[in-house]
Amino acid sequence: MSQKVVIFDWDGTLVDSVDHITDSLHQAATELGFPALERSAYRDIIGLGMMEALEVLYPGLSAEEREGIRDGYARYFFAQLTTPQNVFAGIHDLLTDLRAAGRDCAVATGKSRRGLDAALISSELGAHFGVTRCADETRSKPDPTMLVEILDFYQVGPEDAVMIGDTRYDLEMAQRLGMPSIGVESGGALPRHSRAVRAPGGGQQCGGSAPGTGALIAARQAAANKRKQEGYMSEWEPQGKAGWGTPAKGVSKEAGHERDWKLIEKLVLSVQAEQRKSRRWGIFFKLMGFAYLFVLLYLFVLPTLDSFGTVVGDHTAVVEVSGEISAEEYASADSIVGALREAFAEPAAKAVVLRINSPGGSPVQAGYVYDEIVRLRAEYPDKKVYAVIADIGASGAYYIAAAADEIYADKASLVGSIGVVGGGFGFTGALDKLGIERRLYTAGENKGFLDPFSPERADEVAFWEQVLATTHQQFIDQVRKGRGDRLAEDERVFSGLIWTGEQALELGLVDGLGSTSYVARNIVGQENLIDYSRGVSPFRELIDRLGVSVGAGIARSVFQSRLELR
Numbered sequence: 001m002s003q004k005v006v007i008f009d010w011d012g013t014l015v016d017s018v019d020h021i022t023d024s025l026h027q028a029a030t031e032l033g034f035p036a037l038e039r040s041a042y043r044d045i046i047g048l049g050m051m052e053a054l055e056v057l058y059p060g061l062s063a064e065e066r067e068g069i070r071d072g073y074a075r076y077f078f079a080q081l082t083t084p085q086n087v088f089a090g091i092h093d094l095l096t097d098l099r100a101a102g103r104d105c106a107v108a109t110g111k112s113r114r115g116l117d118a119a120l121i122s123s124e125l126g127a128h129f130g131v132t133r134c135a136d137e138t139r140s141k142p143d144p145t146m147l148v149e150i151l152d153f154y155q156v157g158p159e160d161a162v163m164i165g166d167t168r169y170d171l172e173m174a175q176r177l178g179m180p181s182i183g184v185e186s187g188g189a190l191p192r193h194s195r196a197v198r199a200p201g202g203g204q205q206c207g208g209s210a211p212g213t214g215a216l217i218a219a220r221q222a223a224a225n226k227r228k229q230e231g232y233m234s235e236w237e238p239q240g241k242a243g244w245g246t247p248a249k250g251v252s253k254e255a256g257h258e259r260d261w262k263l264i265e266k267l268v269l270s271v272q273a274e275q276r277k278s279r280r281w282g283i284f285f286k287l288m289g290f291a292y293l294f295v296l297l298y299l300f301v302l303p304t305l306d307s308f309g310t311v312v313g314d315h316t317a318v319v320e321v322s323g324e325i326s327a328e329e330y331a332s333a334d335s336i337v338g339a340l341r342e343a344f345a346e347p348a349a350k351a352v353v354l355r356i357n358s359p360g361g362s363p364v365q366a367g368y369v370y371d372e373i374v375r376l377r378a379e380y381p382d383k384k385v386y387a388v389i390a391d392i393g394a395s396g397a398y399y400i401a402a403a404a405d406e407i408y409a410d411k412a413s414l415v416g417s418i419g420v421v422g423g424g425f426g427f428t429g430a431l432d433k434l435g436i437e438r439r440l441y442t443a444g445e446n447k448g449f450l451d452p453f454s455p456e457r458a459d460e461v462a463f464w465e466q467v468l469a470t471t472h473q474q475f476i477d478q479v480r481k482g483r484g485d486r487l488a489e490d491e492r493v494f495s496g497l498i499w500t501g502e503q504a505l506e507l508g509l510v511d512g513l514g515s516t517s518y519v520a521r522n523i524v525g526q527e528n529l530i531d532y533s534r535g536v537s538p539f540r541e542l543i544d545r546l547g548v549s550v551g552a553g554i555a556r557s558v559f560q561s562r563l564e565l566r
Contacts, residue, residue, distance in 0.1 A: 003162040108141075319336060335534045350383070366400050394415070398415065422467070
């Protein structure tokens with residue numbers, strides 16, 4: 001086995017959790033009045049993401065019905081979660097030996113991130129894995145996206161990794177990528193009709209080929225045959241619990257575990273000595289080369305590259321509006337507008353989604369983006385723009401969203417806050433207590449306007465309130481122009497209040513509830529997403545990490561009275 005990276009499925013491969021998963025799915029579905037299915041039906045979808053699994057089990061469910069079953073499943077699953085996790089015998093030793101042999105280990109699972117994080121802690125296996133991928137943060141099996149992301153993390157090709165799993169989805173996922181794979185029967189989740197086909201000689205046909213793979217399976221099969229001859233139960237006998245070698249009654253567990261894994265461990269470690277000799281200097285020179293290349297890319301090349309490579313095939317374009325909307329921040333008008341122009345100009349992009357997660361910011365920057373969206377919509381009348389609000393789309397962020405053809409949000413998203421704020425601090429009392437005298441010299445009656453170290457003047461406050469009111473009315477006019485008669489006639493809409501996604505739907509601030517994937521899949525009809533967003537320059541990111549941006553932000557808050565849509 002020469003692969004550098006070993007990627008494991010979780011449920012049914014490392015942990016005996018199949019029964020717990022099927023029970024939780026059954027309870028969640030029947031609680032909501034859906035028909036009970038055969039246990040095999042629930043077991044057959046293990047490995048898929050939850051939404052994909054529900055589509056197989058109960059085709060045609062609405063989004064609300066799928067969400068209901070998903071929430072019920074999570075409630076039952078975590079309420080009855082075994083602590084610690086029921087890890088198959090020998091797994092801890094296997095992972096330890098793999099790492100000692102210089103292998104990197106990873107997890108690619110259909111579980112949710114929340115579920116896997118809890119399982120990693122409970123099972124005490126977390127320290128063995130350098131990277132993990134879940135169905136709710138990428139694409140569900142058998143799509144190979146999570147394998148691609150793991151390979152990118154370790155900077156290796158498919159031929160340098162192997163996928164180990166217990167379902168056809170695991171093997172198909174690896175096969176689509178041309179990656180070697182090993183199908184195990186430990187957890188019992190792999191249906192009989194979908195198991196990897198055993199060759200007459202005792203080997204196994206896997207999704208790809210790699211040195212040692214056939215021998216590894218042959219060794220496992222030989223060990224299984226030996227157990228049967230010595231009185232061990234078959235892994236598929238109903239009276240026995242599936243596992244990585246569960247002995248029959250009266251036979252020592254420790255002996256069974258040792259017999260199951262001894263040959264595998266020997267094969268895994270057989271090349272260790274040879275690899276150790278060849279990789280010492282190889283690792284050193286590779287690290288030096290990668291370090292030199294990384295520095296060059298980081299400092300000179302990356303800022304000049306587009307945020308994505310050549311686009312192949314029809315897709316939905318995504319442009320991020322994340323964080324504070326400001327000329328100095330990631331969500332600046334220059335960055336957003338540049339990405340929008342590229343997305344609109346790309347013929348393969350069938351629609352543009354503004355993925356918004358921002359509390360607002362500069363009205364000028366938001367206005368620039370709004371106007372550009374209106375212009376691009378007129379230039380490309382056949383290409384629609386959808387705004388999707390994640391955690392928050394408030395003030396300046398909603399200003400931008402109002403330019404879209406349609407707006408979507410989650411039911412718990414924070415939407416609205418159509419208002420303007422401008423403020424600062426007054427330090428005159430602090431100066432008096434400290435005995436500090438303020439000396440300000442200006443040419444122009446109002447040049448020291450709203451100076452935080454000078455006493456507040458009523459005429460300056462009145463003038464500033466007029467500025468805020470004018471900007472607020474501009475905001476209101478643009479929202480009315482974008483939303484039209486979809487807005488409810490409710491004076492609270494423009495009061496500065498912020499609403500949940502459900503409330504915003506009733507007020508006409510959004511057109512529906514859904515995520516970016518939902519819009520791409522069900523509204524646009526192009527599930528493939530391509531991100532056109534422009535990243536932060538390496539120098540800017542380095543400065544931010546050093547904390548300079550924190551100090552600059554504090555200084556701006558203390559000493560400047562900035563006008564913001566918040």
